Amino acid sequence: MTPYSRPASLPETLFLLAQGQPLLLAGGTDVYPATQAQWLTRPVIDISAVPELHGITRGPDGLRIGAGTTWAAIAAAALPPACNALQQAAQEVGGRQIQNAGTIGGNLCNASPAADGVPPLLVLDAVIELASPRGLRRVALADFLTGPRQTLRAADEVMVAVIVPDAALSGASHFVKLGARAYLVISIAMVAVRLLVVAGRVQQAALAVGACSAVARRLPGAEQALLGLAPQETAAAIDAAQVAAALAPLDDLRATAVYRAEAAAELLRRALATLAQDHAG
Amino acid sequence: MSDSERKTEPVSKRRRNFLIGSAMTGVVPVIGWAGQAQATTQAAPVDARAALNVALRVNGRLHQVQVDARMTLLDALREEIGLTGAKKGCDHGQCGACTVLVDGRRELACLTLAVAAQGREVVTIEGLAAPDGTLHPMQEAFVAQDAFQCGYCTPGQILSAISCVHEGHATSPDQVREYMSGNLCRCAAYPNIVAAVLQASQQMGD
Numbered sequence: 001m002t003p004y005s006r007p008a009s010l011p012e013t014l015f016l017l018a019q020g021q022p023l024l025l026a027g028g029t030d031v032y033p034a035t036q037a038q039w040l041t042r043p044v045i046d047i048s049a050v051p052e053l054h055g056i057t058r059g060p061d062g063l064r065i066g067a068g069t070t071w072a073a074i075a076a077a078a079l080p081p082a083c084n085a086l087q088q089a090a091q092e093v094g095g096r097q098i099q100n101a102g103t104i105g106g107n108l109c110n111a112s113p114a115a116d117g118v119p120p121l122l123v124l125d126a127v128i129e130l131a132s133p134r135g136l137r138r139v140a141l142a143d144f145l146t147g148p149r150q151t152l153r154a155a156d157e158v159m160v161a162v163i164v165p166d167a168a169l170s171g172a173s174h175f176v177k178l179g180a181r182a183y184l185v186i187s188i189a190m191v192a193v194r195l196l197v198v199a200g201r202v203q204q205a206a207l208a209v210g211a212c213s214a215v216a217r218r219l220p221g222a223e224q225a226l227l228g229l230a231p232q233e234t235a236a237a238i239d240a241a242q243v244a245a246a247l248a249p250l251d252d253l254r255a256t257a258v259y260r261a262e263a264a265a266e267l268l269r270r271a272l273a274t275l276a277q278d279h280a281g
Numbered sequence: 282m283s284d285s286e287r288k289t290e291p292v293s294k295r296r297r298n299f300l301i302g303s304a305m306t307g308v309v310p311v312i313g314w315a316g317q318a319q320a321t322t323q324a325a326p327v328d329a330r331a332a333l334n335v336a337l338r339v340n341g342r343l344h345q346v347q348v349d350a351r352m353t354l355l356d357a358l359r360e361e362i363g364l365t366g367a368k369k370g371c372d373h374g375q376c377g378a379c380t381v382l383v384d385g386r387r388e389l390a391c392l393t394l395a396v397a398a399q400g401r402e403v404v405t406i407e408g409l410a411a412p413d414g415t416l417h418p419m420q421e422a423f424v425a426q427d428a429f430q431c432g433y434c435t436p437g438q439i440l441s442a443i444s445c446v447h448e449g450h451a452t453s454p455d456q457v458r459e460y461m462s463g464n465l466c467r468c469a470a471y472p473n474i475v476a477a478v479l480q481a482s483q484q485m486g487d
Contacts, residue, residue, distance in 0.1 A: 032373070033374055
């Protein structure tokens with residue numbers, strides 16, 4: 001195959017992907033910085049012009065976001081309040097130039113533990129759709145991400161879309177990111193929180209924390225503790241010890257494990273307090 | 282990335298020349314899903330170092346250049362076309378010094394392949410002033426507000442700022458700071474840059 005190809009359809013992409021071990025290039029914002037080498041040994045398939053990977057649509061199975069959708073497009077889309085966290089994250093991924101190029105599918109396939117797109121999609125119970133010569137398959141995002149920079153994507157598969165089921169599009173969500181400065185930083189910790197409040201009581205709660213474990217995680221124990229509370233009571237119900245135990249955070253150059261555990265709990269409280277304010281207002 | 286990809290024996294002036302093994306595998310057709318595969322590319326051994334003819338439209342002029350398939354747009358602009366206004370600061374998408382407009386949107390030339398820019402309209406700092414030398418309102422505003430010190434980041438700042446205004450993200454100082462956050466200024470001329478963007482925003486009329 002040629003060193004660079006720019007397929008114009010999904011079948012053509014799969015055809016090319018089945019030859020050798022090409023590198024899939026979407027927005028290109030992670031591929032080059034992750035490359036220490038002067039040379040890559042693999043041919044590049046530029047999937048930015050594949051129409052099947054673009055667009056945000058509401059269909060029978062929920063909200064469908066094409067894997068090639070840029071962060072700028074996600075931030076500008078008209079989405080329900082449950083997607084507020086995703087749209088807030090979209091505006092914190094790098095600067096605007098990165099948001100114009102970087103895609104949601106690239107963010108998920110690169111599988112950085114600090115990927116800003118992951119916690120907002122975890123609280124939306126997102127499902128990944130993958131295409132290969134064998135057909136289409138769907139995998140829950142929580143299962144798709146298996147470790148730092150590791151996913152269930154097979155070498156001949158391309159991510160087509162991220163699907164948010166209708167049931168998870170209820171309520172409202174909020175995203176909070178902690179970095180060493182306000183802009184252009186890799187997260188030390190970030191959280192996404194989604195609450196469905198019915199008759200003044202929390203009926204559904206979804207909490208996710210990123211950059212504090214090998215793979216961003218939901219916190220089922222902490223979620224359970226919020227059910228039935230008034231929104232204003234939720235922030236105080238976050239138990240820092242429980243959060244730390246669920247995350248088992250790591251020391252790295254950006255923060256220590258102890259700091260991360262405290263930060264994660266505090267960010268969860270702040271996100272919940274923000275959502276509670278919206279309900280009070 | 283495998284270890285073999287980190288090896289850097291061959292000598293080149295560019296960071297992102299890529300060597301492709303010349304023994305790629307054969308064709309594996311896609312059968313039985315989504316109809317007939319419509320591949321336009323044949324699986325034939327290809328030397329990635331062989332120069333490709335690429336037509337790039339930059340500042341309204343068409344440039345025919347011969348590039349490695351995976352040379353960045355930034356290298357093509359600077360080394361092949363001779364437009365050195367777009368700066369190579371970090372070459373990693375972190376500093377914004379290489380910002381250019383591609384089809385009217387601000388993008389980082391260091392993260393864009395030259396070959397992927399074919400058929401798209403690229404605007405660099407050299408393409409902003411009128412033929413008679415009249416500066417773009419954003420250039421005027423940067424001069425008027427003294428919005429630079431060493432000037433290295435300025436071409437990227439100005440192109441980013443023009444996009445910022447066109448996007449409608451230049452309505453307040455805070456908004457300008459947020460939407461100009463992809464352009465770093467080592468001299469920290471930020472207060473003057475914000476003032477320049479706000480001034481030009483009024484003059485640009487959108």
